[in-house]
Each structure stands twice: as C-alpha cells, then as structure tokens.
Amino acid sequence: MLKPDEIERALVITAHPDDVDFGAAGTVANLTDAGAAVTYCLVTDGEAGGFDETISRHRMAEIRREEQTKAAAEVGVTDLVFLGHPDGAVEFNLELRHELSRMIRQVRPQVVITQSPQINIGSVYGSHADHVATGQAAWAAVYPDARNPFAFPELLSSGCEPWSVDEIWITLGPDSDHTVDITQQIDRKIKALRCHQSQHRDPDGMEARVREWYRSLASEGGLPEGSYAERFRVVDAR
Numbered sequence: 001m002l003k004p005d006e007i008e009r010a011l012v013i014t015a016h017p018d019d020v021d022f023g024a025a026g027t028v029a030n031l032t033d034a035g036a037a038v039t040y041c042l043v044t045d046g047e048a049g050g051f052d053e054t055i056s057r058h059r060m061a062e063i064r065r066e067e068q069t070k071a072a073a074e075v076g077v078t079d080l081v082f083l084g085h086p087d088g089a090v091e092f093n094l095e096l097r098h099e100l101s102r103m104i105r106q107v108r109p110q111v112v113i114t115q116s117p118q119i120n121i122g123s124v125y126g127s128h129a130d131h132v133a134t135g136q137a138a139w140a141a142v143y144p145d146a147r148n149p150f151a152f153p154e155l156l157s158s159g160c161e162p163w164s165v166d167e168i169w170i171t172l173g174p175d176s177d178h179t180v181d182i183t184q185q186i187d188r189k190i191k192a193l194r195c196h197q198s199q200h201r202d203p204d205g206m207e208a209r210v211r212e213w214y215r216s217l218a219s220e221g222g223l224p225e226g227s228y229a230e231r232f233r234v235v236d237a238r
Contacts (some may be wrong), residue, residue, distance in 0.1 A: 001178045001234045002111060002167055004034035011039050011109040013100060013138040015090055015130035016046040017068035018196040023171030024113050025075050025189040026182025026214075027230050032076030039079040039107045040072055043096065043134050048087035050198045061087075063198050071195035074188050090130040092137050098152050100141035105160035112165050114138035116173040116233075126172060135170070142168055142237050169232040176231035179221025186214065186228040 014020045045061035117135035119127045145151045147164040190207050200206050218229035
C-alpha cells in the first residue's frame with residue numbers, strides 16, 4: 001500500500017454523497033495533510049436519500065451536493081465532480097465506464113479509492129446495488145479502459161491521454177487486508193459525516209456508532225487500544 005507521502009493525486013469514486021465519509025474520510029484527511037491532491041467523483045446526487053417527504057427529489061439532490069461539498073472541505077478536498085446518474089438505478093455499463101475512464105485520464109491518480117465490485121452476502125447493507133455497480137465500473141475503468149489507447153478512442157482524440165493507476169483501494173469490503181490509522185483524523189471524519197444533515201435522524205447516535213465501529217476496525221488491524229482505523233482491500237493495478 002502506497003504511503004500518503006508517496007501519493008501526489010488520488011481519485012475517490014463512490015455512488016452517493018456520504019459514502020466516502022463513512023468509508024475513507026480519515027484516510028483522505030491523511031492524504032491531503034501529506035500534500036496529495038484528492039478529487040471526489042460522485043456517480044449520483046443521492047436524491048433518493050433522506051427522510052423528509054416534503055422535500056422534492058430535485059431539491060434533495062441540491063441539498064446533498066451542498067452537504068458533500070461541505071464534508072469534503074472538512075478533510076481538505078475542494079475538487080468534486082457529480083456525474084448525475086439516477087440514485088438507486090446505477091448500472092455497470094459502457095456509459096459509466098466511459099465517464100470514469102475520462103475522470104481517471106483527467107485526474108491521473110496513483111490511487112483510486114472506490115467501493116467493492118462484489119456482493120457481500122454477509123451484509124445486506126454492505127452490498128447496495130449502486131455501490132456494487134460503481135465498484136465494477138471503477139474497476140473496469142482502471143483496467144483495462146483508462147490505460148488502453150484503443151478503448152473509447154474519442155477520449156484520446158479529445159486530449160485525454162491514457163493513464164495507468166498504481167493501486168485500487170476498496171472501502172468497507174469483506175476482505176480488507178490493510179489498516180490505515182486515523183486516530184488523529186477521527187474528529188474530522190465525524191465533522192464530515194455530520195455535514196450530511198439530511199441523512200441523520202440521530203446525529204449523536206450516528207457518531208457513537210461510527211466511533212465504536214472504527215475502534216473495532218483498529219483492533220482488528222492490530223493497532224493499540226484507543227486507536228481508530230479505516231481498512232481497505234488494496235489491489236496492485238500496475
């Protein structure tokens with residue numbers, strides 16, 4: 001796993017606003033603190049989320065973009081791209097592969113952080129269809145699409161030169177094998193999560209659960225008691 005000071009650029013690809021904050025906001029804070037430029041690519045605007053039925057879905061999309069932008073700023077990210085796919089209907093198809101390949105070629109990251117391309121039958125909540133489709137499309141964009149000059153030739157003709165990503169970091173997967181210490185970043189992670197006000201009926205309860213969860217991940221990763229960690233499955237894409 002590349003170290004933060006070895007990374008100049010990273011691209012985070014997730015299905016919905018708040019996905020990155022649950023899965024990797026502490027790690028993102030480590031990266032930006034070390035000087036890396038991080039870009040967020042949100043496949044949907046998350047308009048199917050929230051609990052207030054009086055809010056139109058168009059307005060919810062606006063709210064969630066605003067919330068994600070504020071959350072990103074908490075961990076040092078100001079470059080966000082929203083692709084606008086329909087929430088709840090993300091498909092693993094050539095259209096999404098094309099868009100994500102363009103993102104990779106434009107950002108030129110050493111690392112892509114994304115969601116698992118596999119269904120985890122041990123967790124219904126951990127296998128949201130949008131997450132899986134996003135993970136599959138991100139995987140295909142990393143390899144073979146973004147590095148292949150003959151894939152989506154219109155990208156090349158528009159100046160998007162091929163790019164090879166070094167590593168893929170999969171968040172919240174069942175086979176995580178790398179631990180990132182976020183003890184110094186846990187408060188920023190919580191602040192980022194609290195920015196998603198439309199999604200939390202009980203913000204204090206959410207914070208308590210998140211702190212407990214990421215303490216358990218630190219223990220699982222062998223860190224000292226009192227630590228917090230995020231865990232990833234790291235795949236060498238070189």
